[in-house]
Amino acid sequence: MSQNLDTLYSEAFQWFVSFRNMQTEFDVLTRQEIISYLGSCLNYINEILLEENSENEMYITAISFLKQQLLNNISLMEKLINKCVVKKAKIRINIDRPTENIKQDNEYSKLRSSVENTQIIPRTKGLCDIAGLDNVKDILRTFFISPIKQPQLYKHLKYCNCLLLFGPPGTGKTRLVDALAAETGAIFLSVTASSILSKYIGESEKMLRSLFQYIHDNDRQTILFIDEIDGLCRQRMQDETDHSRRLKTEFMCQISTFEASRKGYLVCATNCPWELDTAFIRRFHKRLYVPLPNEQERYNLLKLYTDNTPLETTHECWEPILRGTEGYSASDIVQLVQHALTIPIIQLQQNKVWKFCDHYYEALSSRDSFDGTYTIHFADFNNLPPNSVKARNSTINDLIEALKEVKKTVGDEEVQKYHCYVNNY
Incomplete structure (x- = not known):
């Protein structure tokens, strides 16, 4: 019995020493195995203490002391394990957080690159290159060009930065926006429904947010032109998909927040204005009909x-x-x-x-x-x-x-x- 207890105490002591030496490895599972072993040692000691034929009082005292030592060691090990678990969790957070930031940065860079790829150079010198459409050109000069060149005249007027152009195909809607960009010297972003829509859920909304965020972050005047807008914002139906409804909602929310911006214009064009959602049309400050030439x-x-x-x-x-x-x-x-x-x-x-x-x-x-x-x-x-x-x-x-x-x-x-x-x- 004494020899078994000496061996038990010696092994338990060696396990505890190895446990304390684990300073660089956060192997919680191994430490829990050590506690499990020491627990089995305690069970063995309790069985000895309960034996009725234990006659040597000094022997019983030694066993009780050993039991107390094991209990103290187990308590200390549990504290060390808890401390290691917390430390390991902090290290995991510190490791994962930069990786998450890198993923977000990569995604942001990818979206920003997609937005920058939509930038084109105006092909006209200005409205002077467009024949006819005198009434339309006068409205563009009044509401979109003069506020930039003569801002002191518009101090008490509401800023107008959302324009919807509609009319028959081939009447020069796209060319008008091109001339507007040339007149104002603004960055010209030209996108279509196909460059926004994605087969992956949520990607279309991200691209849409990135377009408007690019304008908010840019110091220069920027024109966002979306051609054939009826491909994105048709009238809402009961049988339409959730993806289509979410995209329309996101678009209208972005326009609502865009109204306060003084650094950009949103210009949309369509040949089928009657197919647009009425809530979408209402968000445009100006709606211009571009007619056939007289x-x-x-x-x-x-x-x-x-x-x-x-x-x-x-x-x-x-x-x-x-x-x-x-x-x-x-x-x-x-x-x-x-x-x-x-x-x-x-x-x-x-x-x-x-x-x-x-x-x-x-x-x-x-x-x-x-x-x-x-x-x-x-x-x-x-x-x-x-x-x-x-x-x-x-x-x-x-x-x-x-x-x-x-x-x-x-x-x-x-x-x-x-x-x-x-x-x-």
Whole structure:
């Protein structure tokens, strides 16, 4: 019995010493195993103390002392374990927190990079490059350009920084925003619904928040332009998905907080304003209808796009063109002029008789008289040397001919629908 107790005490003492030497390893499981072993030692000692045949009083006293020592050691070990657990938890927090910050920083950097990739350079010098739309341009100058250039005039007026442009396709809504960015010298962020929407839940809302946060954090004036906004904020329906509803709610909340910002503009454009949610429309300070060009504006557009082409300059010769282009948008007129400019090239490709003069081949017409200043060649257009054919200027007749091919893209019924919407809202 004595030998067993001596061995027991010796092993328990060695375990305790090894326990105290664990200063760098926070192995809580091993320490708990030691306490479990010392607990079994206590059970063994209690069994000895309960034996009735224990006759040696000094022996019993020694065993009791050993029991007390083990109890003290177990209590001390438990305190050390608790201290180690707390210390380990603090270390884990200190280790995890920077990692979490790194993840957040990486996510923020990724979103900010996505926002910066939407920045484009204005392609116009300003509103002076846009023909027609005089009423729309006057409103833009009054509410969005002058407050930046002459802020002292708007001290007692509410700041207007949310604009909705709507109208038929091709009337110049995007070009107006481009000119607005050029006039104000602002950073121009141009996004579409596809660059915001994501298949992952919550990512679309993050991208939307990042766009507005970028404007808040930026010291420069910034224009956020979202084209085809009806792809994001259609009228809310009962059967729509939770993701779509959350995105609309987030968008409207961001606009509400954006109203107090004086460093940026939100400009949205749509061809279908009647499909937008009414709560979304209400958040815009200005809603501008960009109509189809009238007769004078069509004339200005035609003169602008044919500026480098010598044509008849009298207004009477333009009458057939102006009548034929009624209901055409600015985009339709651009396409019309481009098609008219290709008609001479098509005619040249069909020509087979050429006069060669001043190092260029020119189509021979019946009005040309042979005076010996040029030579005549018979050849297909494709067989002539490169850069050797002289260009032929376009005429008014080419524009009239192009009218047969280029049709207006907006029907009369759709135009009437816009007029009804303008009168109702």
